[in-house]
Amino acid sequence: MDKCDVAILGAGPYGLSAAAHLCQIKGLDVRLLGEPMSFWERHMPEEMLLRSPWAGSHIADAKNQFTLDAYRTVNRDLVDPVPVRDFIKYGRWFQQQAAMPSDPRKVVQIELAPQGYRLAFETGDALNAQRVVVAAGIQACALRPAMFQGFPAELVTHTSEHRGFSRFRGKRVLVVGGGQSALEAAVFLHEAGAQTEVLIRKPALYWLDHRRWMRARPFRWMFYGAGEIGPAGASLIIQRPNLFRRLPRHVQRDWEKRAMRPAIAQWLKPSARNLAIRTQRFPIEARVEGEQLRLLLNDGTGRMADHVILGTGYGVNVARYSFLAPGLLARLDTADGYPRLDAGLESSLPGLHFLGAPAALSFGPLMRFVAGTEFASGALRRRVLQAGKRQRVFNQAIPARQLASLPLGPEINESE
Numbered sequence: 449m450d451k452c453d454v455a456i457l458g459a460g461p462y463g464l465s466a467a468a469h470l471c472q473i474k475g476l477d478v479r480l481l482g483e484p485m486s487f488w489e490r491h492m493p494e495e496m497l498l499r500s501p502w503a504g505s506h507i508a509d510a511k512n513q514f515t516l517d518a519y520r521t522v523n524r525d526l527v528d529p530v531p532v533r534d535f536i537k538y539g540r541w542f543q544q545q546a547a548m549p550s551d552p553r554k555v556v557q558i559e560l561a562p563q564g565y566r567l568a569f570e571t572g573d574a575l576n577a578q579r580v581v582v583a584a585g586i587q588a589c590a591l592r593p594a595m596f597q598g599f600p601a602e603l604v605t606h607t608s609e610h611r612g613f614s615r616f617r618g619k620r621v622l623v624v625g626g627g628q629s630a631l632e633a634a635v636f637l638h639e640a641g642a643q644t645e646v647l648i649r650k651p652a653l654y655w656l657d658h659r660r661w662m663r664a665r666p667f668r669w670m671f672y673g674a675g676e677i678g679p680a681g682a683s684l685i686i687q688r689p690n691l692f693r694r695l696p697r698h699v700q701r702d703w704e705k706r707a708m709r710p711a712i713a714q715w716l717k718p719s720a721r722n723l724a725i726r727t728q729r730f731p732i733e734a735r736v737e738g739e740q741l742r743l744l745l746n747d748g749t750g751r752m753a754d755h756v757i758l759g760t761g762y763g764v765n766v767a768r769y770s771f772l773a774p775g776l777l778a779r780l781d782t783a784d785g786y787p788r789l790d791a792g793l794e795s796s797l798p799g800l801h802f803l804g805a806p807a808a809l810s811f812g813p814l815m816r817f818v819a820g821t822e823f824a825s826g827a828l829r830r831r832v833l834q835a836g837k838r839q840r841v842f843n844q845a846i847p848a849r850q851l852a853s854l855p856l857g858p859e860i861n862e863s864e
Contacts (some may be wrong), residue, residue, distance in 0.1 A: 451576045452477040454832065455567055457558070457771070458583035459484040459550050461507045462803040464539060465821035466581050468509040468546040469829040476832070479575065480550040481567070485539040487585045488532060491608040493636055497529040499628050499656070499713045500817055504675035505530055507542050508822035510829065514542045529715060558582075559773035564799055579799040581828065586805050588768045591760045593624075595734050603741050607633045607759045617641035619754040622743065624731065626650050627710030630759020635719040637757070646725045647745070653725070654711045675819030678707040689811035689823050690791070700812065707813040710761075731756075764805050776800075783809060792831025793824055801828055 454470055456463050459482035467480040498505055506515040519538045520526045526534055543550065553569040560566075564578040590606045601609070607629040613636045623634045626648030637644040671680035673687025682703050685692055692700065712720075733744040734756070743751045765785030767777055781788045781796035786809035793801045793810075803824045807815040814820040 449574055449576050452479045453577070454579045454581060455479045455481060455565070455575060455577035456581040456583060457555055457567070458482050458585055458804075459543070460487050460583065460585050460804075461539060461818045461821055462585075462824060463581070463583035464542055464546070464548070465508045465825040466583060466803060466828055467548045468507075468514070468542070469825040470832060471546065471548055472510045473829070473832060473836070476836075478548075479577070480548050481553065481555055482550060482584075483552045484543050484550055485536045487587055488536050488539070490611065491587055492532045492611070493613075493632060494533065494611050495636060496532040496632060497713070497715060498532065498535060499529070499711075500819065501676045502528045502530065504677045504817055504819035505535065506675075506822075507539060507818060508825055509542070509546060510825075514545050529713065555771050557773050558771050558776060560776055560779075560797070579801065579832070581801045581803060582766075582769070582806070583803040584769060584771075586762045586764070588770065589762045589764050589805070591763045592758055593731075593760060595731065596756065596758060599734070599736070599741070602739075602755075603736065604756045604758065607757060610757070613637045613640040613642065616755060619643065620752065621645075621755045621757060622647060622731075622751060622753040623757045623759055625710070625759025625761070626653055627759060627761060628712050628716075629761070630710075630757075631712050631716055631720055631723075633757050633759055634723050634725075635716060638723055639719075644723060645751070646723055647729045647731065648710075648725065648727055649730050650710070651727050653720075653727075654709060655714060655717060656711050657714050675814075675817070675822075677814055677817050677819045678703075682706050686812055686814050687819070689814055689820075692812035692814075693810055704808075704813050708816070762805070764808065766802070766806055786810070791827060792834075793827055794831060801831075803828070 453476050456466050456478065459480055463480060463482060464484065467478055470476060470478045502516060516538060519541055523534065553571055555567050556570050557568040558565055558580060561576055564576060565580045567575045567577060587608060590608050592606060596604045610633065616637055617640055620643045621637050623630050623644060623646045630646065634644050634646045672683040675687055677683060678686035685703060686707055729745050729747060731743045732746050735742055741753050741756055743753065745751065766772060766782060766787055767785065779797060787795045787802050787806055789795055789802060789807055789810040793803060793807055795802060805816045807824060815824065
């Protein structure tokens with residue numbers, strides 16, 4: 449059976465960053481599994497612009513060589529905010545520059561094995577890895593309110609299921625949600641010729657950057673961390689995950705709510721002026737009538753719709769990762785669907801790490817943004833190096849005759 453030291457599941461920003469960091473360790477066999485930037489290519493609207501600021505959209509590598517600024521030298525048309533099509537190109541350029549080949553085969557199951565983990569591919573092949581880094585993104589965690597579960601895709605979809613909206617021309621479409629993805633979908637629907645109505649629970653939309661002077665160069669350092677993630681002031685804590693994880697849980701929840709509230713980028717504001725937006729409105733009942741949906745709203749009014757698009761976000765629950773075997777999940781220590789992680793982003797199962805949104809309970813909301821790749825990949829790399837040093841000490845303490853019979857991995861050294 450094929451073997452490696454570290455298998456990284458997922459080739460989005462977190463997977464690419466982790467691979468770039470670990471490939472700098474000499475003697476370490478690292479496998480990057482997945483199609484680079486596939487979630488961004490298949491589940492984000494084609495005309496989308498990134499909500500994250502330029503400073504928070506760099507994919508981190510160990511030597512800080514492959515930033516958006518570096519990519520701009522080869523793509524001089526790159527603008528801010530960054531179009532998603534260009535961010536996809538940037539991710540693939542990052543992979544090429546870091547010289548990291550990827551294996552596009554789909555992993556269908558990860559289970560415990562005598563010397564680590566066994567990864568089974570849909571092709572029937574398998575790979576044994578001493579460590580597994582799960583950087584599989586959030587698509588499996590798309591939230592659907594209970595009343596909309598079970599409806600066919602012809603009637604109800606999530607915002608993550610759309611690249612384009614031309615098929616809704618002339619249709620009556622209801623968009624549920626008041627965040628970036630919901631309003632963005634509504635704008636694109638309106639531009640495609642759909643009769644669009646947006647339902648949001650809150651009394652008003654929340655727009656980002658309403659105090660732009662705080663982001664001006666002379667003042668930015670006082671209010672924001674390097675990646676400018678999170679609201680003013682809170683950003684300074686959010687971008688220090690090792691500090692955030694030491695805060696009392698009730699304080700963490702307060703910062704999380706402020707950082708993750710449904711919010712919308714300023715660039716959408718002019719386009720949103722033409723939308724029918726109903727505040728403090730939300731559906732409480734839905735049923736099929738012919739080829740349409742009838743919805744009852746909380747104010748007692750009703751709506752008929754050809755389609756409902758849910759901009760209801762994501763709820764992390766690693767049990768929704770279909771590739772995690774039941775036996776593995778049963779032994780994984782979790783809280784509210786999140787794995788409990790230590791300083792190396794390692795779970796309760798030795799050698800099993802989680803990057804990205806699943807790490808947010810342990811390290812805060814920064815892990816939900818591309819800006820979190822710098823911290824996460826650095827912490828992962830340090831853990832792997834520490835494990836290598838412990839192994840070298842172990843090797844030196846055991847006579848060679850006994851060592852030959854032990855199933856140890858290769859000696860690894862940090863590259864210069």
